[in-house]
Structure formats: C-alpha cells, structure tokens
Amino acid sequence: xxxxxxxxxxxxxxxxxxxxxxxxxxxxxxxxxxxxxxxxxxxxxxxxxxxxxxxxxxxxxxxxxxxxxxxxxxxxxxxxxxxxxxxxxxxxxxxxxxxxxxxxxxxxxxxxxxxxxxxxxxxxxxxxxxxxxxxxxxxxxxxxxxxxxxxxxxxxxxxxxxxxxxxxxxx
Numbered sequence: 290x291x292x293x294x295x296x297x298x299x300x301x302x303x304x305x306x307x308x309x310x311x312x313x314x315x316x317x318x319x320x321x322x323x324x325x326x327x328x329x330x331x332x333x334x335x336x337x338x339x340x341x342x343x344x345x346x347x348x349x350x351x352x353x354x355x356x357x358x359x360x361x362x363x364x365x366x367x368x369x370x371x372x373x374x375x376x377x378x379x380x381x382x383x384x385x386x387x388x389x390x391x392x393x394x395x396x397x398x399x400x401x402x403x404x405x406x407x408x409x410x411x412x413x414x415x416x417x418x419x420x421x422x423x424x425x426x427x428x429x430x431x432x433x434x435x436x437x438x439x440x441x442x443x444x445x446x447x448x449x450x451x452x453x454x455x456x457x458x459x460x
Contacts, residue, residue, distance in 0.1 A: 317376050321433050324425045325373050328437075329380035331418050332369065334388035335362040335411075341395040342407040348458070351404045354450055358411070361447070365440050372432055401458070408455040415448035 317325075335358055342355035373380050384392065391410045395403055422444055425437030 316430075317378065317433075318429050321428045321430045322376075322378055324421065324428055324437070325369065325376070325378050325433060326380065327421055328418075328425065328440075329366065329369055329373065330385060331414065331421065332362045332366040333380075333382065334384055334391075335414060335418075336366060337384060338388060338391050338395065338407065338410060338414075341392055342403065345395060345398075346404050346407060347400055348404050351407065351454060351458075354411075354454055355407065357450075358447060361443055365443070369436060372436055376430065376432070404458055405455075408451055408458060411451035412448065412455055415444055415451055418444045419448055 339355040339358035339362070343352050343359060346352045346355055370380055391406065394406055398406060419441065422437045422441040426434060426441065428434040428437060
C-alpha cells in the first residue's frame with residue numbers, strides 16, 4: 290500500500306502533463322484556427338503558383354519575383370506549419386480549385402499571357418492575404434498574433450511589387 294501511494298502522485302503528474310500538452314489545441318479559438326488554416330492554404334497556393342511562374346514567365350523580373358515568393362512564402366509556411374502543429378491544427382496541403390485552375394492555366398499558357406495571369410493572380414491573392422493577416426493581428430493566441438504581425442509587412446511588400454510589375458507589363 291505504501292508503494293501505491295508513491296505511484297499515485299507520479300500518475301497525477303503524468304496525467305497533468307498530458308492534459309497540458311493538449312491544452313493548446315483545445316484553447317485555440319475558432320477564429321484563430323480559421324486564420325491558421327486560411328493562411329496555410331494561401332501560403333501553399335502562393336508557393337505552387339510561383340514555382341510554375343518562376344520556371345515559365347517570359348520576363349526576368351517576373352521570374353525573379355516569382356522565385357522571391359517561393360522563398361518568402363516557403364519560409365513563412367514552414368514557420369506556420371510548426372506553429373500549427375504545436376497548437377494541434379493540421380494544415381491543408383492541397384490547393385483549392387481556384388488556385389489549382391491558376392496553376393493549370395500557367396502550365397498551358399505561353400508568352401506574355403503567363404506573366405499577365407501570374408501577376409493578376411498575385412495582386413488578387415496578396416490583397417486577400419493582407420486583409421487576412423490584418424485580421425490575424427487580432428488573434429487571441431499570442432503566437433499566431435506574433436506570426437501575423439511578423440508576416441504582414443512581407444505580404445504588403447509582395448502586393449506592391451506585384452502591382453508595380455503588373456502596371457509595367459500593361460504599358
């Protein structure tokens with residue numbers, strides 16, 4: 290019996306540690322979870338679309354911009370994936386139909402149409418991403434909030450670059 294009393298506190302400690310390790314997933318608000326899922330989905334789309342554009346765009350500055358997006362979003366995606374895992378959230382790895390359509394179009398187009406389609410998609414996507422990350426700054430989870438705050442300036446910079454490149458292509 291004396292031995293059982295020594296094991297009991299240890300069991301309580303193990304149980305408390307197990308509960309604490311799952312607390313992150315349970316305490317994440319639905320809005321925070323939605324932000325993480327949407328940011329992950331958008332980031333994956335940016336990387337995939339930009340990979341195709343980096344290989345197929347006709348203008349060097351568009352290819353360079355696309356490669357920068359692959360690098361920047363790839364880094365942010367890795368950070369978000371790690372954060373989401375800590376919080377018990379599984380990010381979606383497949384593209385939504387809208388973004389898959391853009392990838393498919395870029396793979397079959399040729400010439401300036403690739404650049405134009407890519408840049409229009411990047412202006413649209415980065416406008417939406419900027420709005421998403423602005424709302425992400427209101428996250429109740431401090432880690433997600435900090436991620437949104439760190440990432441938003443890069444998204445805004447990408448948006449301005451995409452707009453500038455699209456305007457130059459229209460001239």
